[in-house]
Amino acid sequence: MFQTSKDYVSTRELEVAVNAAIALSRPLLVKGEPGTGKTVLAQEVARALGAPLIEWHIKSTTKAQQGLYEYDAVSRLRDGQLGEARVHDIRNYIKRGKLWDAFTAESRVVLLIDEIDKADIEFPNDLLLELDRMEFHVYETGETIRATQRPVVIITSNNEKELPDAFLRRCFFHFIRFPDRETMEKIVAAHHPGIKQDSSRSAR
Secondary structure, three states: OOOOOOOOOOOHHHHHHHHHHHHHOOOEEEEEOOOOOHHHHHHHHHHHHOOOEEEEEOOOOOOHHHHHEEEOHHHHHHHHHHOOHHHHOHHHHEEEOHHHHHHOOOOOOEEEEEOHHHOOOOHHHHOHHHHHHOEEEEOOOOEEEEOOOOOEEEEEEOOOOOOOHHHHOOOEEEEEOOOOHHHHHHHHHHHOOOOOHHHHHHHO
């Protein structure tokens, strides 16, 4: 169960959202301004569950397919021209993505899809089926990759662009507000227990 720890100050509402998403096996979408602890939240959830953390940091050029796998046809063509023996096994040219790693992990993991709103508007929809069914097909090999242990999926957004409604309907949602004065003092005390209270208040 996730809850406030000595290293991470959480609100009751956030604790409920995280634990509900875990219990019901649904992705948790966390929105908030930069610096409100969204990425650290995934690290703390992984720590609370004693689970490995797999992080997929999204950029403006990231495609959903990269989270599944990538097929390097160029390298295979080059190796074929050079007479390399490895060219006969297409698996040598398939690079596993973060979802593949999360689906096939020996134990349950926490999968962080960080700053999803940086990608193209179609990016979330392109992952709908895979996140819903927890499986995907590798066309080059004809195999289907299924989750052996359903990962805990945490998705963060800086709220820079709207996400598709179909994607939002499949997620638990929580907005992390910038900490008020009291919460900020608790955060400072958690990370800097030796700091004087007066200094903390004056810094705020």
